[in-house]
Amino acid sequence: MNTDTSQYERTGTYPDECFIQEIVDNHFKDSGFHRIETTCVDYVCEHPDTGDRWHVEVHGASAAIGLDFRLGIGQLIRGISHRNTKYALAFPDMPQFRNQIKNIEPWVCKVLNIHWILVSQEGMITVLEP
Numbered sequence: 001m002n003t004d005t006s007q008y009e010r011t012g013t014y015p016d017e018c019f020i021q022e023i024v025d026n027h028f029k030d031s032g033f034h035r036i037e038t039t040c041v042d043y044v045c046e047h048p049d050t051g052d053r054w055h056v057e058v059h060g061a062s063a064a065i066g067l068d069f070r071l072g073i074g075q076l077i078r079g080i081s082h083r084n085t086k087y088a089l090a091f092p093d094m095p096q097f098r099n100q101i102k103n104i105e106p107w108v109c110k111v112l113n114i115h116w117i118l119v120s121q122e123g124m125i126t127v128l129e130p
Helices: 017-030 065-078 095-101 106-112
Strands: 002-004 034-036 043-046 053-058 086-092 114-119 124-128
Touching: 017 034, 017 043, 017 053, 017 086, 017 114, 017 124, 053 065, 065 086, 065 095, 095 114, 106 114
Parallel strands: 053 086, 086 114
Antiparallel strands: 002 124, 034 043, 043 053, 114 124
16 A cells, blocks of 8 residues: 655654654545544544554654664554554654564564554655555
8 A cells, every 4th residue: 555645744854753643644534544532552543434443653763763663563562452453653664664674573463463654755655564
């Protein structure tokens, strides 16, 4: 699933968390999802027609990408509560983050229904499914 959301004015700059959050927000909004306010993760939304629900933890890049990734995974897993919800970690589409994905066994992602949302500098979203 790829979506170009580059037409939106951004308040953050790539690869900051604010930039990633705006792109994720706009992507789900444009796909017909309604945001649900919560304190458990950065973004929760549900589609009114399909009932699909997403819990997304959002992280930008810092000098410690491995730490950013592990922190995001921990926050995401801590919020897992429903079997039919899609869980995701959203982050900049950078080789350093893609390399971190390789450290998570694919069967773990499948069992926990964890997706990866990669956001490019141009505002494109790529969703990697478990």
